Amino acid sequence: MAKTLQSLALDRWVEPAGSLADIASAVDGGIVARVSSAGLDFAAMARHAREVGGPALRKMSFHQRADRLRALAAYLGERKESLYHLAGDTGANRRDNAIDIEGGIGTLSAYASRGRRDLPDAKFVVEGDVEALSKGGNFVGQHILSPLHGVAVHINAFNFPCWGLLEKFAPAFLAGVPVIAKPATATAYVTEALVRLMHESGMLPPGSLQLICGATGDLFDHLGGQDVISFTGSIETSEKLRAHPNIAKHSIRFVAERDSLNAAILGPDVTPEQPEFDLFVREVIREMTAKAGQKCTAIRRILVPRAAEAAVIAALKAALAQIKPGDPRKDDKAMGPLVSRAQLNAVRAQIGKLQGEAGIVFGDPHHCVADGIDAAEGAFISPVLLRATDPMMARRIHDTEAFGPVATVMAYDDLDQAIELVRRGDGSLVASLFTHDAAVAEAVILGIAPYHGRILIVDRDCAKESTGHGSPLPNLVHGGPGRAGGGEELGGLRAVFHYMQRTAVQASPARLSALTGSWMKGAPAPIADVHPFKRDYDHLEIGDTVETASRRVTLDDIEHFAEFTGDKFYAHMDEAAAKANPFFPGRVAHGYLILAFAAGLFVDPAPGPLLANYGLDNLRFLKPVSPDDVIRVRLTVKQKSPARRPEYGEVRWDVEVFNQNNEPVARYDLLTMSARAA
Numbered sequence: 001m002a003k004t005l006q007s008l009a010l011d012r013w014v015e016p017a018g019s020l021a022d023i024a025s026a027v028d029g030g031i032v033a034r035v036s037s038a039g040l041d042f043a044a045m046a047r048h049a050r051e052v053g054g055p056a057l058r059k060m061s062f063h064q065r066a067d068r069l070r071a072l073a074a075y076l077g078e079r080k081e082s083l084y085h086l087a088g089d090t091g092a093n094r095r096d097n098a099i100d101i102e103g104g105i106g107t108l109s110a111y112a113s114r115g116r117r118d119l120p121d122a123k124f125v126v127e128g129d130v131e132a133l134s135k136g137g138n139f140v141g142q143h144i145l146s147p148l149h150g151v152a153v154h155i156n157a158f159n160f161p162c163w164g165l166l167e168k169f170a171p172a173f174l175a176g177v178p179v180i181a182k183p184a185t186a187t188a189y190v191t192e193a194l195v196r197l198m199h200e201s202g203m204l205p206p207g208s209l210q211l212i213c214g215a216t217g218d219l220f221d222h223l224g225g226q227d228v229i230s231f232t233g234s235i236e237t238s239e240k241l242r243a244h245p246n247i248a249k250h251s252i253r254f255v256a257e258r259d260s261l262n263a264a265i266l267g268p269d270v271t272p273e274q275p276e277f278d279l280f281v282r283e284v285i286r287e288m289t290a291k292a293g294q295k296c297t298a299i300r301r302i303l304v305p306r307a308a309e310a311a312v313i314a315a316l317k318a319a320l321a322q323i324k325p326g327d328p329r330k331d332d333k334a335m336g337p338l339v340s341r342a343q344l345n346a347v348r349a350q351i352g353k354l355q356g357e358a359g360i361v362f363g364d365p366h367h368c369v370a371d372g373i374d375a376a377e378g379a380f381i382s383p384v385l386l387r388a389t390d391p392m393m394a395r396r397i398h399d400t401e402a403f404g405p406v407a408t409v410m411a412y413d414d415l416d417q418a419i420e421l422v423r424r425g426d427g428s429l430v431a432s433l434f435t436h437d438a439a440v441a442e443a444v445i446l447g448i449a450p451y452h453g454r455i456l457i458v459d460r461d462c463a464k465e466s467t468g469h470g471s472p473l474p475n476l477v478h479g480g481p482g483r484a485g486g487g488e489e490l491g492g493l494r495a496v497f498h499y500m501q502r503t504a505v506q507a508s509p510a511r512l513s514a515l516t517g518s519w520m521k522g523a524p525a526p527i528a529d530v531h532p533f534k535r536d537y538d539h540l541e542i543g544d545t546v547e548t549a550s551r552r553v554t555l556d557d558i559e560h561f562a563e564f565t566g567d568k569f570y571a572h573m574d575e576a577a578a579k580a581n582p583f584f585p586g587r588v589a590h591g592y593l594i595l596a597f598a599a600g601l602f603v604d605p606a607p608g609p610l611l612a613n614y615g616l617d618n619l620r621f622l623k624p625v626s627p628d629d630v631i632r633v634r635l636t637v638k639q640k641s642p643a644r645r646p647e648y649g650e651v652r653w654d655v656e657v658f659n660q661n662n663e664p665v666a667r668y669d670l671l672t673m674s675a676r677a678a
Helices: 042-058 062-078 081-090 094-118 163-175 185-200 235-242 245-250 275-293 306-320 341-354 415-423 438-451 493-497 509-516 555-565 575-580 591-602
Strands: 007-009 012-014 021-024 031-035 125-132 140-147 152-155 179-182 209-211 228-232 253-257 262-266 299-305 358-362 384-388 406-412 428-434 452-458 477-480 487-490 500-507 545-547 610-621 630-642 648-658 664-675
Touching: 007 042, 021 185, 031 185, 042 140, 042 179, 042 209, 062 094, 062 163, 062 185, 081 094, 081 185, 094 163, 094 275, 094 493, 125 509, 140 509, 152 163, 163 179, 163 185, 163 228, 163 487, 163 493, 185 209, 228 235, 235 253, 253 477, 253 487, 262 275, 262 415, 275 299, 275 306, 275 406, 275 428, 275 452, 299 306, 299 415, 306 358, 306 384, 306 406, 341 384, 341 406, 406 415, 415 438, 428 438, 438 452, 487 493, 493 500, 500 509, 555 591, 591 610, 591 630, 591 648, 591 664, 630 664
Parallel strands: 152 179, 152 228, 179 209, 228 253, 262 299, 262 428, 299 406, 384 406, 428 452
Antiparallel strands: 007 012, 007 209, 021 031, 125 140, 140 500, 358 384, 428 477, 452 477, 477 487, 545 630, 610 664, 630 648, 648 664
8 A cells, every 4th residue: 555654843743634646656657655745834843943953952062963873874774674675666776775775874874983083072163273363362263163053954856865865964963953854755755764763763852853745835934044955956946946035035055966967088098998998888887877877976978089989889889788677676687767757758858859969879768678667657768878969069968967867978079179078067066087197187187177076087096996976975075066056065074064154253362262172372271280191081171281391402312313213314413414404503303302302301101091192283393403402391281082982081282392492393282092080
């Protein structure tokens, strides 16, 4: 029986009211679900997100939210088979559904790791360096990023019902902003099952995720300046949504990822005998046929040197002939149908437009026959390869996307022309270049990078480990300029910061240090009555400081260090040569000798709560140390961060080394692990 989909509103599953729309199986046309959002109170949903979800999320630190994401990913991973079972009716085989299901769960895990590793155990982010704003140093500025006090409205496309929701949800949740998600109706039954699992996990704070199955109603009327809209879909829908008067009135952030005429370029250096030729053909075939070409990153334009055009077409035709349409629920190697009969009709119409400038060299959009399929009921279509008659004079091939297993071969005469043809796509998510020539790679990157969110360069050296043309990655930007929507998703912390407000805070160093939890020059630095290395993590205070005794650096020290380490660079050993160097007054001490002596001055040698030194950051040698100079060290607790394990925490120390004239000669951050109180 067809399932009636429910929406998740105000933390309750809500049955739709009124008439329902049918959702048909892409494979056989049978009704798999019915849907409507009638009866939902969209104003109440937005209010619930802001008044319940937002405060609950903002009570947690980034690390706490990251831990929830990690646990949620594990929970979903143990229950993913139910999603695979449902997803067969979307038209994708198990291998293609893995991109959606495993990819979505993997994105949760990636953001959990990123949040733990790169964000503080705090409720806002300190961004960049402290800016000095006065001569005396008593007035400074610092940028911070804090969560918006609104709701993130996510409108997703039909092709990735799991990944599409999770790749938007993860960074918003990590940022501390609640989500209202609206999946595309054609595959909403998979998204609803996913959100049920998320809700049942008990890991999401109340109000942090709501789901609309069906239309968004008057939701946009209830959005304001603290809200974010993130949209994936067609140009037409994007323009309609962006034109909503509330968006302009309140300057609502609108992130769009939409139509993209992605290109694959075969470099002019590549001949059929070279490995890059086969890699190119293989990638084009994969991108044409994975999920039946229904990927926003799929290759639509195939650019090849004119001399190689016939060979490329022949190779593509031979490979496409091996692609067999079939029921993806039964055959994991079969190319499944498009998502719906409506989508089939749309793709056929777009192919018709392309045929005004390109001839079909493989496939028939109106004829698809294979064992075990019912072409009259399912949304099956043959892969279609076209060849542009005159790419430079054409227009449709650069602005018309057939969102299916469809691509057009375009021959170019030289590299400049290839670059110009790619640019005519007016902005894309991704382009791929297949070349083994450094000059070709540089010319193409410089020529097309401003028009793309991502560029993949493939050659024999990286092909085995390449993640491929069509795979957005959590740590790289997914989005593109112009036609592609002008937005960005993913890209590591960039996506998190889309849901946060950057604010410049001006104050005294003492006030800013207390606010940010990070000591800065000019803030109080009381001399500790007990050496900080003898204090456990929980009893260390930001600003605790040690002023060490002094040590004279002798010529014997320098020569002994040179002999002991083998570092006999002339500046340490040859007085005349050192004096000839404009940076040195004569022979000088090794920088690493200064670091070693500094450690000897500030380290407390007895066993204690300080467990290990695990690194140095931001090391700068500021002034040479000459023989007979006297150095001393000031060591200050700069930052503290809980570690993954509860037995210890991470401490960052500000270390500054001075000479006998109180001039700084070196400065760096020392990173240690300190035991926590029992």
